[in-house]
Amino acid sequence: MEVNGRKRQSWDQQLHKLVFEEDGLPDGTEVAYYARGQRLLEGYKKGFGIICRCCNCEVSPSQFEAHAGWASRRKPYVSISDALQLPSYAHIYTSNGVSLHELAISLSKGRLYSAKDNDVACIICADGGNLLLCDGCPRAFHKECASLPTIPHGRWYCKYCQNMFMREKCAEHNANAAAAGRILGVDAIEQITSRCIRIVKNIEAELSGCALCRACDFSKSGFGPRTVILCDQCEKEYHIGCLRTHKMADLREIPKGKWFCCSDCGRIHSTLQKLLIHGAERLSDSLLDVLKKKYAEKGLDADINIDVRWRLLSGKFASPETRLLLSQAVGIFHECFNPIVDAATGRDLIPCMVYGRNLKGQEYGGMYCAVLTINSFVVSAGIIRVFGQEIAEIPLVATSMANHGKGYFQLLFSCIEKLLAFLNVKNIVLPAAEEAESIWTDKFGFKKLRPDQLSEYRKSCCQMVIFQGTSMLQKEVPTDQLVSSIERTELYKHMNQGRSYFL
Template sequence: MMIFRNHGLVFQEGGLPEKAKLTYIVRGKKMLVGYKSGSGISCSCCKTVLSPSQFEAHAGWASRRKPYEHIYTSNGMSLHEYAVSLKKKENRTRPVKNNNDVCRVCKKGGDLLLCDTCPRSFHRECAREPSIRRGKWQCKYCQRSLKVKGKSADSLAAGGATGNEPVARRSGMKPVENIVLGACVLCSCHEFSKNGFNNQTVIVCDQCEKEYHIGCLRKHNMADLKKLPKGDWFCRNDCKRINSLLKNLLSLEPETLSDDMLTFWRERLRKNNKSESDSNLDMKFVLLRGKSAARKSKKLLAQTVKIFHEGFDPIIDSTSGRDFIPSMVYGRKIWSQDFAGMLCAMLTIDSKVVTAGTLRVFDEDIAELPIVATRKSNQGKGYFQLLFTCIEKVLSSLKIKNIVLPAADDARSMWTQRFGFEMIAPDQLNELRQSCPAIMTFQGTSLLQKELVKAA
């Protein structure tokens, strides 16, 4: 656990703005709301100004004794993470000194290598570093953020890494610790060169997000690149095909749901003794890419973020302190994870989002659906089943073979029984994580898979 003694920065000048909203959250539930008032928190229920510890006790969790880790700002950042970000700004011109006192990989202490760019620490063997040169040292997560990607030598590549280390509190799920490092899919080696263009230069496919050494591409007769290509680069014709078809789909207007689909939906509601009062709903399926969405579509993305925050605690990147949810929806980049390829699939009624999911298509073999949620007032009405039918239709049109998603233990039976998913076998799961490390995973969940198109 990080040794950090600068929590007081939150309530000092230059910290949280006055009257900033603060919420004590436990297992996805909002226990108590207050507002920053001077050096304390003004409780919304009793109007008393309390210290963070008193605020935690007032929320009924005095025994926890971790107020700064469970009190969140309105943008989904815990007070601890907010304090870390303030400290980083204070030390912007100096190396990070507040490194973790346990190894990032094995979680044990001892003789550790301290990254000079981020707070992570490693044993030499866990970092796979047989020798360390004198001077500054960067861990592989930080090195990856300096990789060259596609468009120019000055570009920074996320490379599809799962070194994002989000903290997922999805309805009580345990924090995730993604420690798998990306590698060339042809040689499985992590090493790369960021000095000029050579065989060890890494290039990333702009569709499937797989990484390749320039030399490995040449060795396997996949591409004989003499320099980094301008614009998008695709490792295979299938990736180019999928990318082109997705662009066409994203250019279309929202699709009004067919009468056949709505008739089936209403019939299912009747069988479950439920009804929809309005028989003339203007229900549409919307597919957007947040990064390139038109201004008129931004309000739908904002509604989607709100719906996700209704259902999930913030998913925080431990390095930047930013919430993953808006970044996934808007297609932004956080540290080493780039969500530019993430799509938002939504079901709207009268231009209001009722249910949504983040969707990412990698290649012809796999697509993922990492987060889904329905507006609380619209739950239990079968809207997500309609949305999932639309998503399946899109993926089938692209000839995508499988879709995967992370499911909590208490939701696994719903996905397997109602939507036709199944558990992924351990050997297949290991192979999937090696070939597609960008897939979002959360500790406390199981990756499920559904076959969409039968393999030839």
């Protein structure tokens, strides 16, 4: 019966996934978490998750529940007692009082389950044989065990499903549904299917849109004022007409090649490209002293002759040498993290981020991979993306397991920080897992972003990477590392001559 239990658990997951599929709950539908008749948290449905109003991040239903302060519950769609087959109700509701669980059940009634989805033994006696399959769940029954005189014609629902349907019919009478806006005598499910519910209009407007007017409309044909163009460095979107109005650019056609919204973005992009060509750079003696100190603390030979370098990489400018380094970086990230899987395609996103490749729905083309090498082998790696002068992100960092505690990432982070200072970038943001948050705050000087700060950042940097279950941290680039225009001119000369430029 354990196999049957696993199948039913899988069915529960399939049931609730219906809410987030294309013909389920419309994107932008306002939802809220209710408990004991009180609304605890608001959000709206987007894609395969919920945009939480407390942090403006896309979260799963279970994380939405945790943000509402009810993390102890096992299932966000149904209460604990419902999971134990006791009469109860759901907690995430639409604006007209329909729970996600009730909606999932309604959606499931229009779908048939194939034989491969059903149990292989009777739920009553645990024997096989000729089994009657329920059209609402994976359960299977002998006709006699289900107390049926004959095999029913058409669709048939077992008593478990019938009882569940009856409980959901009573949903409009519970305190949470009433508080969420359920009206007696009104078909709430029909309201959802006919879109007669509160839906956030232009949900992308909260995260994207023209950087000047914030509107998300664009011209689908031809070239005109509502044609949208994207800056190839900061990745902000602009209407052609808005660029003219604000006297930023008077474009008569879409430019060929790269286009930058300002001279700062052009300078940043040019510098990063030069860095890719520049290749690996040996670390300064002051940074190597930090490494030797770490070696001494670990009881290692601090006088050992090692070649420590750092460099910036991109899959768009790959050679046999850099492809090897990029593959080593991917290996380190996979060693330290579980695969980061795109919900829509099922593809692992780590290689896309390391190589700077765009994926449908995921824009990673502006990402670079910074690596620290010991004797030409990668020991630490970090993904960076610069959204203009205001902000840069570091979505992933890792050091190989065999090299933890040796100070390698501290060196790499110093290199990244000096690079951002050289580019005159003001702030660094990154997502931090709970167990790593104290390291970033205590050791590297990061602070937790307030929800309003994160919301503002996401409006100007809509492609910013935010992982579920992490906190967003921020740090100002140290002012003592900022580079003057005169110093930068001199350093550019050094860079063009293939010499060390800021370390």
